Amino acid sequence: MGPTGFLARGVALAAVLAAVGLTTGGRVLAQQEPFYAAAYVSELPTDPRSPVWGRAAASEVPLIPQAGILPALTQASVPKVTVRALYDGERLAILMSWQDRTRDALSGRPDLFRDGAAIMFPVTEGLPNVCMGAAGQVTNLWHWKADWQEDIDKGFQDVVDHYPNFYKDVYPFVTGSPPYRMPQDFSAPEAQAYLAGLSAGNPLSQPLKSSPVEELVSQGFGTATHKAAQNVSGQGVWTDGTWRVMFSRSLKAADQEAADLQGRKQVAVAFAVWDGSNQEVGARKQLSSFLTLAVGEETNQMPVWLWGVFAAIAAATVWLGWPALVRRSPRE
Ligand code: HEM
Numbered sequence: 276m277g278p279t280g281f282l283a284r285g286v287a288l289a290a291v292l293a294a295v296g297l298t299t300g301g302r303v304l305a306q307q308e309p310f311y312a313a314a315y316v317s318e319l320p321t322d323p324r325s326p327v328w329g330r331a332a333a334s335e336v337p338l339i340p341q342a343g344i345l346p347a348l349t350q351a352s353v354p355k356v357t358v359r360a361l362y363d364g365e366r367l368a369i370l371m372s373w374q375d376r377t378r379d380a381l382s383g384r385p386d387l388f389r390d391g392a393a394i395m396f397p398v399t400e401g402l403p404n405v406c407m408g409a410a411g412q413v414t415n416l417w418h419w420k421a422d423w424q425e426d427i428d429k430g431f432q433d434v435v436d437h438y439p440n441f442y443k444d445v446y447p448f449v450t451g452s453p454p455y456r457m458p459q460d461f462s463a464p465e466a467q468a469y470l471a472g473l474s475a476g477n478p479l480s481q482p483l484k485s486s487p488v489e490e491l492v493s494q495g496f497g498t499a500t501h502k503a504a505q506n507v508s509g510q511g512v513w514t515d516g517t518w519r520v521m522f523s524r525s526l527k528a529a530d531q532e533a534a535d536l537q538g539r540k541q542v543a544v545a546f547a548v549w550d551g552s553n554q555e556v557g558a559r560k561q562l563s564s565f566l567t568l569a570v571g572e573e574t575n576q577m578p579v580w581l582w583g584v585f586a587a588i589a590a591a592t593v594w595l596g597w598p599a600l601v602r603r604s605p606r607e
Contacts, residue, residue, distance in 0.1 A: 312569040313360035319368045320361070323512050323519035328370050331359035336546055338561035343406070344496065351561040352550040356392075362570050367536055368523040369394060371546060378513040379551025380425035383437040388551035389422040391560075392511070392520045395545045396534030398492070402543050405565060407493040415534040416491040416499060417507045419520045421551065424487035424511045431482035433457045458482040478505075487511060488522055492532040496558065504530045526570065536570060544568045 311334035320327040336356050340348035356373040371392050382389040394417045397403045403412035425432050435441045435454045442454050447469060451460035461467055472480025478489065478501045488509040493499040506529045511520035528535035536542055547562040549555040 311358065311360065311566060313362045313367060313571075315571075316361050316363055319363050319366055319523060320521070321510070321523075323370055323372075323510055323521040324514075327361065328359050328521075331361050331370070333357050333359050334566070336563045336566060338546070338548060338563055340561050341547075341558055344558055346557065346559045348553075348555060348559045348561060352553040352555065353548045353561050356546055356548055356563070358546065358566075360568060360570070362526065364571075365527075366523055366525050367570060368521055370519060370521045371548070372517055372519045373548055374516055375513070375518050375550055375552075376516050377550075377552040378421070378518075380421040380513075381432055381437060382420075382422045382551070382556075383432060383434065387437070388549070388554050388556050389420055390513075390518060390551045391418060391420050391549035391556075392518070393418040393547040394522055395547070396536070397543055398532065398534050402565060404495065405545055405562070407496045407499060409495045412494060413532070414493050415502075415532065416493055417509075417522050417524070418489045418491060419487055419509050419511055419522065420489065421487075421511060421513075421518075423484045423489070426482065426484050427487055431457050433482075490533070502530075502532050504533070506533065540571055541567050541569050 311332060314331040316327055316330055318327075334357065336358055338351055338353055338355055340351045342349055353373050353375065356371050359370045361368045361370075371394075373392075375390060379388060379390045381387050395405075395407065396415045396417075397408075398413040398415050399411065401412070403409060403414050407416070408414035422432065433456050435456065444453050446455055446460075446466070448463045448466035449455045449460045450462065450466075455461070457470075461470060467474050470480065473482070486505065486508050488505075488507040490502040490505050490507050491499045492502050507522055507524045509520065509522045511518060513519075524533075524536075527537040534542070543565045544567075545563050545565050547560050549560045555561075
């Protein structure tokens with residue numbers, strides 16, 4: 276092979292490597308963990324069906340059944356979830372979508388379980404145990420619930436919505452008419468005293484929901500606790516066998532129990548999904564392992580070291596090919 280051929284091949288090799296580097300952003304070589312990046316948009320969507328979500332790369336995240344502790348799930352009913360992420364410099368929004376043939380949005384009867392989805396971020400430094408953290412390993416959970424979504428979309432799904440023949444002819448201190456509905460007919464504080472969960476301040480008994488997402492803090496399964504401050508908004512829509520659920524929160528943590536995503540170029544994140552029609556709740560769910568979410572780091576940038584590799588290849592090619600090239604030049 277003549278010097279020109281050698282040079283051409285060397286440059287071609289460098290060009291191929293450059294192309295690979297640019298398209299993968301060096302990820303394949305640099306990052307072994309599943310990795311995905313939030314795309315920057317000037318205005319975040321508020322609807323999970325918004326076309327703006329098309330601006331974010333879709334990552335298919337495999338899910339495994341939580342088979343470790345009881346009540347366990349032995350077979351995944353939702354084998355994967357597709358995730359996308361967007362940010363606008365202030366807030367982060369994440370979209371989860373998955374196949375689910377049934378829309379299960381009621382949970383007010385013992386035999387009814389709602390569909391759900393959750394995102395988990397570490398609060399403390401280091402990678403926590405994926406089982407919701409552990410002692411000293413604090414995690415922040417964002418839990419979207421289809422029944423809370425239903426309460427927001429259609430008004431509080433009261434006993435009468437679960438038991439259509441339910442009837443009560445009198446109730447102390449209520450207004451309105453039988454079968455009396457929450458919360459409008461129970462506005463009097465005396466009436467609410469008969470609603471133990473509500474008057475005790477149990478967030479799960481609160482009929483008026485400001486968000487379909489509950490924010491929790493946890494240091495290992497069995498310790499998940501409703502966070503005092505709730506700062507995650509969201510919306511979930513079920514269409515033709517697919518749930519699309521978006522979550523949105525400020526990058527900056529509003530309190531100590533929240534994961535601070537501000538200025539952290541890469542954060543660990545894990546996902547979980549519940550299928551209500553498969554009686555999934557609490558521990559009975561499918562979950563992912565931890566992924567790396569890049570925020571504010573344009574993934575199609577090639578890391579500096581990779582440019583170094585190309586420069587070295589190009590230099591070697593010139594170094595090795597040049598003398599022969601110079602030797603042949605006068606005649607050609
Ligand atoms: C193998 C790992 C895991 C195990 C063994 C596990 C186990 C449990 C258990 C026992 C509960 C009920 C008690 C409690 O509320 O603390 C629970 C609830 C919960 N877990 Fe996990 N979990 C695991 C991973 C995850 C992951 C990765 C996420 C989120 C991405 C998650 C999100 C949640 C949420 C949001 C609840 C509350 C559910 C509800 O109120 O219905 N878990 N889990």
